[in-house]
Structure formats: C-alpha cells, structure tokens
Amino acid sequence: VFSGTIATGQKVRIQGPHYKPGTKEDLHVKNIQRTVLMMGRTTEQIADVPCGNTVALVGVDQFLLKSGTLTTLEDAHNIADMKYSVSPVVKVAVKVKDGKELPKLVEGLKKLSKSDPLVVCTTEESGEHVIAGCGELHVEICLKDLRDEYAQCEFTVSDPVVSYRESVSELSSVTCLAKSPNKHNRIYLTAEPLADELSNEIEAGKMGPKSDPKERAKNLREKYEWDENAARKIWCYGPETDGANVVVDTTQAVQYLLEIKEHVNSAFQWASKEGPLCEENMRGIRFNLTDVTMHADAIHRGAGQIMPPTRRCCFAAEMTAKPTLQEPVFLVEITCPQEAMSGVYNCMNLRRGCVFEENPREGTPLVQVKAHLPVSESFGFVAALRQATSGQAFPQCVFDHWEALQGDCMEEGSKMQALILNIRKRKNIKVEMPKLGDYLDKL
Numbered sequence: 065v066f067s068g069t070i071a072t073g074q075k076v077r078i079q080g081p082h083y084k085p086g087t088k089e090d091l092h093v094k095n096i097q098r099t100v101l102m103m104g105r106t107t108e109q110i111a112d113v114p115c116g117n118t119v120a121l122v123g124v125d126q127f128l129l130k131s132g133t134l135t136t137l138e139d140a141h142n143i144a145d146m147k148y149s150v151s152p153v154v155k156v157a158v159k160v161k162d163g164k165e166l167p168k169l170v171e172g173l174k175k176l177s178k179s180d181p182l183v184v185c186t187t188e189e190s191g192e193h194v195i196a197g198c199g200e201l202h203v204e205i206c207l208k209d210l211r212d213e214y215a216q217c218e219f220t221v222s223d224p225v226v227s228y229r230e231s232v233s234e235l236s237s238v239t240c241l242a243k244s245p246n247k248h249n250r251i252y253l254t255a256e257p258l259a260d261e262l263s264n265e266i267e268a269g270k271m272g273p274k275s276d277p278k279e280r281a282k283n284l285r286e287k288y289e290w291d292e293n294a295a296r297k298i299w300c301y302g303p304e305t306d307g308a309n310v311v312v313d314t315t316q317a318v319q320y321l322l323e324i325k326e327h328v329n330s331a332f333q334w335a336s337k338e339g340p341l342c343e344e345n346m347r348g349i350r351f352n353l354t355d356v357t358m359h360a361d362a363i364h365r366g367a368g369q370i371m372p373p374t375r376r377c378c379f380a381a382e383m384t385a386k387p388t389l390q391e392p393v394f395l396v397e398i399t400c401p402q403e404a405m406s407g408v409y410n411c412m413n414l415r416r417g418c419v420f421e422e423n424p425r426e427g428t429p430l431v432q433v434k435a436h437l438p439v440s441e442s443f444g445f446v447a448a449l450r451q452a453t454s455g456q457a458f459p460q461c462v463f464d465h466w467e468a469l470q471g472d473c474m475e476e477g478s479k480m481q482a483l484i485l486n487i488r489k490r491k492n493i494k495v496e497m498p499k500l501g502d503y504l505d506k507l
Contacts, residue, residue: 066143068136071112072099078124079133079142086139091359092422094387097123130181146181154446156190157224158210165217169193172215176206179214194224200447210233225490226392226440227484229347229466230339232257232385240380242373243505248359251328251373254352255381263308263348264389264465266301273301299353299484300329302336303345309336314352320365321356327367328353331374340379340498341387341473342487347466348390351378373505380503388468389480392439395464398449400457401429407452408433415441415448436464473497 070076073095080090100120101108115121124134133142160169173193177185183206184196195210197203207221236254243250258266262284265271271280277296284295297313311332315321336346358365396417398408402424412419417437424431437445442461449457473480474497481497489495 065113065115065117065198067115068281069112070096070099070119070121070134071440072096076124076134076136077138079129079135079140080128081142081145083133083142085141087175092127094124094127096121106459115384123177129178143379150192153200154200155194155224155443156203157194157222158207158219159192159222161218161220164258165215168217169215169219172210174211174454175459180206188206188225188227192225196413228342228344228357228392228487229231229350230341230344230382230391231346231388231468233468234386236381236385237273240377240384240503241505241507242307242380242503244365244369244373246359246369248364248368249373250355251353251370251377252355253374253381254354255385256350256352257385258308258310258348258350259288260348265308266306266308269306270308275307294352299325300332302333304337305333305444307336307345307431308347309349309351311351311353315355318356318358320358320362323362324356324365324370327370328374331365331371332378334371335375335378339380339387339502341389342484343491343493344368344389344487346382349385349491351381360457376503376505379498380500383498383500383503387473389473389483390466390468393464393467394437394439394442394461395438396435396445397460398433398435399430399456400433400453402431404453404456405431405433407454408449408457410448411452412437415445417441436467437461438467439463451460476482 075093075095078092078094082090098109098121099111099113100122101113102111102118102120107120121134127302130144133140158169158173160166170193173185173195176195177183181201186194186196188194195203195206197206210215211219232255235256239252239254241250241252262271269275271283281292281295281296284290285292289316293313294314299311299313301307302309302311309332315323332351337348338344339346400408403423409419411417412435415437417435419433419435421434422431422434445461446459447485449459468482469483471478471480473484475481484497485495
C-alpha cells in the first residue's frame, strides 16, 4: 500500500497496464472481498491496512494480468511497471498428453503468466501453446511449476514450430486461368512480388487498408512505380484484411465486375491464409486480376461459382511465379568482451547468422555486436553461445524482418523442398510437392 488505507468491502478501480487516465480501456471497478495479512504460512484476516504495509487481497485476481494499480481516485495514474533488462528468447511448445486435460493446461498457463512477470505465454497461429522465458533454466523452472502447481497434468515439451510465409520471386510466367464448377465463368490472374519495403509498410499500417487512399496511391506511384490505375484499384488486402498481399483490378471494361468483387475478396482471404506450398500464410504477393468472363445470368455467378476458381487461380498464379518461402529473422544484440568475439563468430557461422555491426563501448573492454539470426536456428542458441564464449556473451533477440530463403523449391532434393515436405508431414497433408496441374485449368 503506497498511500491511504485499504479496507474490506471498499470499491476500487483496478487499472491494468494499458490504462490511460480519462479512458475506460483496461479498467474494472470492483469491490475488495477481504484484506488479508500474510504471516509466514498462515493468513490473518483484518479490517483495513494503512500505507507502508504489504497486503494480500481477495477478489481482484481475475482482473489483473502480471501487474496493475488499485486506486479510489478518478484521476490517478498507474504506478510504473517494472522494466526487465532481459527479453524472453528461449521458447518451448507444450502439448497435453491426454486431450481431456487441455482446459487444465490453459488455466495453468494463465496462472503461470500471472505469477511470473517475465514469462510470455502465447498461442501460435498453428494452434500450439508457446512459453517464452529468458533462459533455459528459467523455462525449465516454469515448466516444473506448471506441471506440479498450476496445471497438475502431464504434458510433452517440444521445440516450437517456426511459421514461414509463402511468397513469389518474379512475375507469373503465364496468365493463369480457372473455371467455375458450372464452366460458365472464367477468371484470369497473374502474380508478382511486392517490394520488401512495401510489405513492411503495409504490415506497419502506413500503406495498409486504413491509410488515406489518395496518399497511398501517390506513394505507390512515386516510390514503388506502380501504374496510376493499379494504385487506385486495390481491391483488398489479406490475410485477415490487413496482411501484405493485395488484389489489384487491372481489367478493362468487364460487365458486372463489381458484383463479384466480394466473392473474389473472400476467396483471396482464404487463399492467402493457406497457400499451396505448405498451407502457410502468403506474404508480399500482388495478384493482378487481368480478365473475367462471366455468365450474363446473375444466378450462375454466385459465391459458390466464383470463390473456388478464384482460390485455385491464386494458387496457380503463385506456383507459376517461382514460389519461395520467407523465414522470420531475429535481430540479436550480443554484449561480450573483445577476447570472446571469436566464439561469437563461430557460433553465428554454424547457425547461418550474419554479424553486421560491431560497436566497442568507450572505456570498457566490452563490444556490442548486432547480428541477424534465422528464428529456426535460434533454439538452443543461447546455450550454445554461452558454451562457445564460456559464459561471457549476453544475447538479446527480437523479431526483426522476413527474409526469402535461397534456392528453388521446385527442384528435386533442394533444401527448401525438404523443408516444405517436413511442414506438410507435420500438418498431415499429402507429403509431395503440389502440382501445377491441380490448380490450372485449360481453355
């Protein structure tokens, strides 16, 4: 208690970490059921507690995550959060052995993230629960607590799955065609890559769907050299309506085109969420709708006739445009003494990392190194680095950018193909490369 007195039955404002004074965000107003004094292993219930004491409260825990501020004043600001000098970099994925105990695990993870302010528990887009801690030891202790205290159920621990993004590296070699189930509608598409910078700006929201259309068109024209008409005719973004893929309408004089716009967009959302290579999200692809032939009768061009061919056509367009995968890359900052540098370089070279800047700290023997390290190589990296430098190097990892993988995935026996087949095996899809013939129709 920092100031004033807290009493049983008092109505307090519970302000979470995102609370801004004067707004309702992250704010709950609740009564305190009991104020309790913790004395060793026993608890003593008392009526009120003056400032300067530590107190335990009953009845507010489900409104707080990690930290918060309780107050009775309307215009109180939050007490500042604790800042940690380490970021959670070591990740493990947990999975229950027995499916019935999943709710127990989820509850346990909630309790764990409340009790330890540093742990980050997330659910990945692949549906697995990932626990991130700041070191191997920290994660181990968290898992022990989870197993014995919070969840009280058996679970297995594995390396988390790295999610990749599907992309293309050149313009489609042919214009792809797909026909609707009743053979009356045809859709023609091509795919081409977006500039890396543009993908990043869309994800940051600067060029996204919520930005000003006129500004956006001007930027696309001047900075990325798009065509005047194309810049104005972006139909939609995907996946989730704000990702870094776009559908651009480049057709000329097609009747009833706007009637099918919604169907094309929803098919594109679906296609960009699960690409053809290994059902990962697409990123950095621009689909150009070049032509559409449609049945004159409105009943023959409903959603059921337009969505499936659009999706197949998106897949075919991606497959003909030299598809690649993009992998996530961490930015690693390592602080270590000068003599431990050789160990850092060795460790980086083994894991496809590249060091791109070194700054010696003035007046100390320490060097600060910045490097890029693929996320898929980062499991066990902290331990390996400590081994290589006998514990003198301290790494920090944050997600930095997506980087296209080298090689060609259509080539037999290439690294990327092996990776794609592994992902497909894990997701229980047919373990072979998708064929273009499955998606492309003939005239």
